[in-house]
Amino acid sequence: MFELTYQDKQTQARLGKITTSHGVIHTPCFMPVGTQATVKALSPRELDECGAEIILANTYHLFLRPGMEVIKKAGGLHNFMSWKKPILTDSGGYQIFSLALLRKISDQGVEFQSHIDGFKHLLTPEDVIEIQGDLDSDILMPLDECVKYPCSKDTAEVAMRRTIDWAKRSKAVFKGNGKLLFGIVQGSTYEELRKACARELVDIGFDGYAIGGVSVGEPKNLSYNITKASASLLPQDKPRYLMGMGLPQDILEGVEAGVDMFDCIVPTRYGRTGAAFTSGGKIVIRNSPYIEDFSSLDAECSCYVCRNFSRAYIRHLFNTSEILGLMLVSFHNIYFYLELMRKVREAIAEGSFSQFKKDFLNNYKA
Amino acid sequence: MFELTYQDKQTQARLGKITTSHGVIHTPCFMPVGTQATVKALSPRELDECGAEIILANTYHLFLRPGMEVIKKAGGLHNFMSWKKPILTDSGGYQIFSLALLRKISDQGVEFQSHIDGFKHLLTPEDVIEIQGDLDSDILMPLDECVKYPCSKDTAEVAMRRTIDWAKRSKAVFKGNGKLLFGIVQGSTYEELRKACARELVDIGFDGYAIGGVSVGEPKNLSYNITKASASLLPQDKPRYLMGMGLPQDILEGVEAGVDMFDCIVPTRYGRTGAAFTSGGKIVIRNSPYIEDFSSLDAECSCYVCRNFSRAYIRHLFNTSEILGLMLVSFHNIYFYLELMRKVREAIAEGSFSQFKKDFLNNYKA
Numbered sequence: 001m002f003e004l005t006y007q008d009k010q011t012q013a014r015l016g017k018i019t020t021s022h023g024v025i026h027t028p029c030f031m032p033v034g035t036q037a038t039v040k041a042l043s044p045r046e047l048d049e050c051g052a053e054i055i056l057a058n059t060y061h062l063f064l065r066p067g068m069e070v071i072k073k074a075g076g077l078h079n080f081m082s083w084k085k086p087i088l089t090d091s092g093g094y095q096i097f098s099l100a101l102l103r104k105i106s107d108q109g110v111e112f113q114s115h116i117d118g119f120k121h122l123l124t125p126e127d128v129i130e131i132q133g134d135l136d137s138d139i140l141m142p143l144d145e146c147v148k149y150p151c152s153k154d155t156a157e158v159a160m161r162r163t164i165d166w167a168k169r170s171k172a173v174f175k176g177n178g179k180l181l182f183g184i185v186q187g188s189t190y191e192e193l194r195k196a197c198a199r200e201l202v203d204i205g206f207d208g209y210a211i212g213g214v215s216v217g218e219p220k221n222l223s224y225n226i227t228k229a230s231a232s233l234l235p236q237d238k239p240r241y242l243m244g245m246g247l248p249q250d251i252l253e254g255v256e257a258g259v260d261m262f263d264c265i266v267p268t269r270y271g272r273t274g275a276a277f278t279s280g281g282k283i284v285i286r287n288s289p290y291i292e293d294f295s296s297l298d299a300e301c302s303c304y305v306c307r308n309f310s311r312a313y314i315r316h317l318f319n320t321s322e323i324l325g326l327m328l329v330s331f332h333n334i335y336f337y338l339e340l341m342r343k344v345r346e347a348i349a350e351g352s353f354s355q356f357k358k359d360f361l362n363n364y365k366a
Numbered sequence: 367m368f369e370l371t372y373q374d375k376q377t378q379a380r381l382g383k384i385t386t387s388h389g390v391i392h393t394p395c396f397m398p399v400g401t402q403a404t405v406k407a408l409s410p411r412e413l414d415e416c417g418a419e420i421i422l423a424n425t426y427h428l429f430l431r432p433g434m435e436v437i438k439k440a441g442g443l444h445n446f447m448s449w450k451k452p453i454l455t456d457s458g459g460y461q462i463f464s465l466a467l468l469r470k471i472s473d474q475g476v477e478f479q480s481h482i483d484g485f486k487h488l489l490t491p492e493d494v495i496e497i498q499g500d501l502d503s504d505i506l507m508p509l510d511e512c513v514k515y516p517c518s519k520d521t522a523e524v525a526m527r528r529t530i531d532w533a534k535r536s537k538a539v540f541k542g543n544g545k546l547l548f549g550i551v552q553g554s555t556y557e558e559l560r561k562a563c564a565r566e567l568v569d570i571g572f573d574g575y576a577i578g579g580v581s582v583g584e585p586k587n588l589s590y591n592i593t594k595a596s597a598s599l600l601p602q603d604k605p606r607y608l609m610g611m612g613l614p615q616d617i618l619e620g621v622e623a624g625v626d627m628f629d630c631i632v633p634t635r636y637g638r639t640g641a642a643f644t645s646g647g648k649i650v651i652r653n654s655p656y657i658e659d660f661s662s663l664d665a666e667c668s669c670y671v672c673r674n675f676s677r678a679y680i681r682h683l684f685n686t687s688e689i690l691g692l693m694l695v696s697f698h699n700i701y702f703y704l705e706l707m708r709k710v711r712e713a714i715a716e717g718s719f720s721q722f723k724k725d726f727l728n729n730y731k732a
Contacts, residue, residue, distance in 0.1 A: 037682065041689040044674070066657070066682040073658055074678060082674040272689075291432070292439055308410070308448040312440060316403065316432040323407040323638075327693065 001180055001207060002239045006349060012231065012258030013353045015345060018208075018239055020138040021178040022078065022086045023053065027239060027260035028344055030246065030337045031056045031088060033268065036065065037081040040268040041330040044083045049304070050335040051342065053085055054138070056263045059131055060092030060099070063121075064114050068134050076136030088139035088263075089132045091184075092123070094146050094212075094244070105145065107162065125166040126173045133175065141210060142170030144184040149218040156188035160197050163212075168204055180207035182241060185230050188213055189222055198233035208239040211259070215245035223250070228257040248277065248340060249366050252357045255344055267337050271330030274318040277337070281365030283311075285329065290315040303335035367546055367573060368605045372715060378597065378624030379719045381711060384574075384605055386504040387544040388444065388452045389419065393605060393626035394710055396612065396703045397422045397454060399634065402431065403447040406634040407696040410449045415670070416701040417708065419451055420504070422629045425497055426458030426465070429487075430480050434500050442502030454505035454629075455498045457550075458489070460512050460578075460610070471511065473528065491532040492539045499541065507576060508536030510550040515584040522554035526563050529578075534570055546573035548607060551596050554579055555588055564599035574605040577625070581611040589616070594623040614643065614706060615732050618723045621710055633703050637696030640684040643703070647731030649677075651695065656681040669701035 006015035016027040032039045032047060035058040039047055047055065057077060062068075066080075074080035077087055093110075096103055100112035109124035123131075125143040132140040143166050145159040163186045174181045183201035187193030201209060211230040214223045227242055231254075234240050239260045242250075246264025254262060267277065274285040278298035283290075285297075296306035297314065305314075305328045317325030340360075347356035372381035382393040398405045398413060401424040405413055413421065423443060428434075440446035443453055459476075462469055466478035475490035489497075491509040498506040509532050511525040529552045540547045549567035553559030567575060577596040580589045593608055597620075600606050605626045612620075612630025620628060633643065640651040644664035649656075651663075662672035663680065671680075671694045683691030706726075713722035 036686045036688055037679070038688045038690045041693070043670075043690060043693065045670070061686075065686055066678070070658055070678055070682070074660055074676065080676075080679055080682075082679070292436055294440055304409075304411070310440065310446075312432070312436060313403070313446055313448070316436070316446075320402045320427075320431055322402055322404045323689065323692070324404045324409060326689070327407070327409065 002237065004237060007236075008348055008353050009351065010354050011256045013255045013348050014258060014260065015348050016239060016260055018086075018180070020086045020180065022084065022138050025053045025086055026345060028251075028255045028341060028348075029053060029261055030251065030341045031261065031263040032334050032337075033263055033265045034081070034083075035265075036061050037077060039334070041272065041327050042268070042334060044081065046331055047083070047334070048085075050331070051338045052334070054088060055083060055085070056088045056090065057135070057137070058092065058095060059089045059128065059135070060095035062135065063092065063123075063131055064116055068131060072134050076134070078136060086138040087135070088241075088261075089135055089137040089141065090243070091128050091132075091141040091143045093144045096123070097146055107165065109143070125169045129170050129173050129181075133179075137179065139180045139182060139208070140174065141182055141184060142167045144186060144212055146186065146213050146216065147188050149189065149216045151188045153188075153190050153193070156186075156190055156193055160186045160188075160193050164197060164200050164204075167201060167206070171204055171206070182206050182208040182210045184210045184212040184243070185233070186213045189218060189226060191229055194226065194230050195233055198230065202235060206238070208241060209234045210241040210243050212243050214242065224253050224257075227254055227259065231258045246337075247366070248337075248364060249361060251340065252344070252360060255348075255353070256357060267333035268330045271333045272326045274314075274325060274329055276329050277333050279360075279363055285311060285315050285325075286318050287315075297329070297332050298336065301332065301336060301339065303332055303339075305329075305332040305335070368603065370603060373602075374714050374719050375717065376720050377622045379621045379714050380624060380626070381714050382605060382626055384452075384546070386452045386546065388450065388504050391419045391452055392711060394617075394621045394707060394714075395419060395627055396617065396707045397627065397629040398700050398703075399629055399631045400447070400449075401631075402427050403443060405700070407638065407693050408634070408700060410447065412697055413449070413700070414451075416697070417704045418700070420454060421449060421451070422454045422456065423501070423503070424458065424461060425455045425494060425501070426461035428501065429458065429489075429497055430482055434497060438500050442500070444502060452504040453501070454627075455501055455503040455507065456609070457494050457498075457507040457509045459510045462489070463512055471528075473531065475509065491535045495536050495539050495547075499545075503545065505546045505548060505574070506540065507548055507550060508533045510552060510578055512552065512579050512582065513554050515555065515582045517554045519554075519556050519559070522552075522556055522559055526552045526554075526559050530563060530566050530570075533567060533572070537570055537572070548572050548574040548576045550576045550578040550609070551599070552579045555584060555592060557595050560592065560596050561599055564596065568601060572604070574607060575600045576607040576609050578609050580608065590619050590623075593620055593625065597624045612703075613732070614703075614730060615727060617706065618710070618726065621714075621719070622723060633699035634696045637699045638692045640680070640691060640695055642680075642695050643699050645726075645729055651677060651681050651691075652684050653681075663695070663698050664702065667698065667702060667705065669698055669705075671695075671698040671701070
C-alpha cells in the first residue's frame with residue numbers, strides 16, 4: 001500500500017505513494033485538519049480545488065459529537081461529510097489527555113469525562129480501533145499515551161511501554177480490509193526510549209509509523225532532533241508521519257529527515273485570525289500597512305483568493321468582522337500549504353530539494 | 367435601459383430586462399444584500415453559481431468603512447470586492463435613520479455621528495450621488511427620508527416633501543454615464559401622500575422607481591396594500607423596486623403587484639442562524655428531528671449544498687459551532703431565492719404565474 005518511488009541522494013527526503021480504497025496520496029503530503037468532520041471554513045470542494053489528497057479527522061471529537069450512531073447510519077465519515085478521498089483518523093489519545101476531564105489511565109484503557117457534557121466514557125485500545133472502523137477511516141492510529149514536555153524518563157518509559165502494549169492489542173483486533181494501521185513512536189526526548197519503541201513497533205509490524213509526542217512544549221531544536229532520530233529508526237518501505245507539527249519550516253525539516261506525512265491546525269487557525277502564509281513569511285492582514293495595499297496576499301500564489309482579492313479588501317473584511325475574510329484567508333493558507341508540498345515533491349524529483357529548502361527559507365521570514 | 371418584455375394577463379406581474387454597463391438583469395429579480403462589500407459568508411463566485419445577476423451594497427456602511435479613499439483607489443466597488451456584475455447601492459438614508467447617532471435632519475441634508483467611531487458627518491443629497499458615483503454603482507438611489515410606522519400624516523408629508531426635493535437635487539447632479547438613478551416613493555401608509563409622491567417623481571423623471579418605507583413595522587397586509595397601491599402609480603416602462611421586503615411570500619405578492627426588483631437580508635441572516643428556506647417552508651436545522659435526517663435541506667433543490675450534504679451533517683456543524691454550517695445554509699438560502707425568481711420568471715413567461723403562486727404557497731408553511 002506504500003510505494004517508495006524516489007530517494008533523495010543528499011538528504012533523507014523521499015517520494016512515495018500511498019494507495020487506499022478512497023484514492024492515492026502522493027508523499028510528502030500535508031493533511032488539512034478536519035477535527036469535527038470539517039476543515040474549518042472550507043467546503044470539501046474547496047479542499048479538492050486546493051489539491052488535498054487526504055484530510056485528518058479526530059476520533060475523540062467525533063465519538064462525542066455527533067456520536068457513532070449518527071456516523072454509522074450515515075454510512076461512515078466520508079459520506080457524512082461528503083469527502084470522497086482518504087481520511088486519516090487520530091486515536092483521540094492526545095485529545096483525551098489534553099481536553100477531557102478527570103481521566104483515569106490504566107493498562108485496560110482510558111476513563112474520562114467528556115469536555116462537552118461531563119458524561120463518563122471508558123475507551124480501550126480495542127474500542128478505538130472499532131470506532132475508527134465505524135468511521136470507515138483509511139488510515140487508523142492506535143490509542144497511545146502522549147506525555148508532555150518536560151517529562152521524567154521513568155514516566156516517559158511507562159507511557160512508552162503502555163503505547164507499545166496498546167499498539168499490539170490494536171493490531172490484534174485490526175481487520176485490515178484495505179485500511180492501514182500505523183504504530184506511534186513515543187519516548188519523549190529520550191533517544192534510548194525512542195529507539196526501543198521504534199524497534200518493538202517494527203517487530204509487531206504496522207502499515208506505517210507515526211512520530212508522536214513532538215510539538216508538546218519542547219524547544220524547536222529538540223523537536224527537530226527527535227524527528228530526525230525517530231525517522232532514522234523506521235523502515236524505508238513504510239510511510240512515516242510526523243504528528244501535529246507543521247509550520248512551513250517544520251515541514252521542510254521533516255521532509256529532509258525522511259518524513260512523508262504532516263498535519264497541523266495552523267493554516268486554518270491562523271486563517272481565522274487573518275494571518276496569511278506567504279512566500280515572504282506570515283503577514284497579519286489587520287495591520288494598517290495593508291489599508292491601501294491592492295496587491296494579492298502572495299504575489300507568487302495563483303489560488304482563487306490571490307487571483308481575485310487584494311490585501312486591502314481582505315483587511316476590510318476582517319476590520320468589519322465579515323465571515324468572508326476568514327473564509328478567504330483559510331482557503332489561501334490551505335492552498336499555500338498544499339502548493340508547498342507540490343513544490344517539495346517536484347524539487348525532490350529533480351534532485352534539488354536541498355536547494356529548494358535553502359531558497360524557501362531565505363525568502364520566508366518566520 | 368429597461369425593456370418590458372412580457373405583461374401577464376391576469377395579474378400585474380411582468381418580465382423585463384435592465385441593461386447596465388456591467389451586464390443584464392432579468393426581472394423580476396432578487397438582489398442579495400452585500401452591505402459591507404460582501405454578501406455575508408458567500409464568495410463572489412458562489413453568488414455567480416447561485417445565478418445572482420445583481421447585488422446590493424450599502425452606501426452608509428462603505429462610506430464609513432473602508433471609506434471612499436480606499437474604494438476610489440481600488441477603482442470602484444466592483445474591483446474592490448471582485449464582483450463583475452451590476453451593483454445597486456442604496457442611499458444610506460435608511461441606515462442613517464436606524465443606526466447613526468445624534469442625527470440632525472434639515473432641508474440641506476443629514477448630519478449624523480458614525481455608529482462605529484462617533485465621528486460627525488454631514489451628507490447632502492448631492493454628496494450621496496457623488497459617493498455612489500465613486501463607488502461606480504450601476505443603479506443609484508437618492509437620499510430619502512424614511513419614516514417609521516406608525517407615523518402621523520403631517521410628519522409623513524414633511525418627510526415625503528423632503529424626499530421629493532432631495533430627489534430633484536439628486537437628479538440635477540446625476541451625470542448618467544450609463545448608470546441608472548431611481549426615485550423613491552415615500553408617504554408612509556397614506557395613499558394620498560403616496561400618490562402625490564409618485565406623481566411628482568414621475569414628473570421629474572427617473573430611470574426607475576422604488577417603493578420605500580415598507581416593512582418598517584406595519585402589519586403585513588398593510589405592506590401589501592401599500593405595495594399594490596404604489597406600484598399601480600408607477601409608469602409601465604420603468605423598473606419598480608420594493609425596498610427591503612422579501613420573504614418568499616412577500617416576493618410573490620410583490621411580483622403579482624407588478625414589482626420587478628427585490629432585496630432582503632433574510633436569506634443570509636437566517637442562514638447564519640441555521641434557518642433554511644425550503645419548498646415546504648423554513649426549517650430550523652439545530653432542532654432535534656434532524657439529528658439522524660440524512661435527506662438534503664430541500665428535496666426539490668439541486669444546489670451544491672443539497673447535492674452533497676444532509677440535514678444531519680449540517681445540524682452537526684451548527685451543534686459544534688463550525689463555520690461551514692452557516693456557509694452552507696447561507697449558500698443554500700441564496701440559491702433558493704434566486705431559483706424562486708427563475709421559476710417566477712418561467713411561470714410568468716408561460717402565463718401561469720397565478721397558478722404558480724398558489725401552488726408555491728400551498729406547499730410553503732410560512
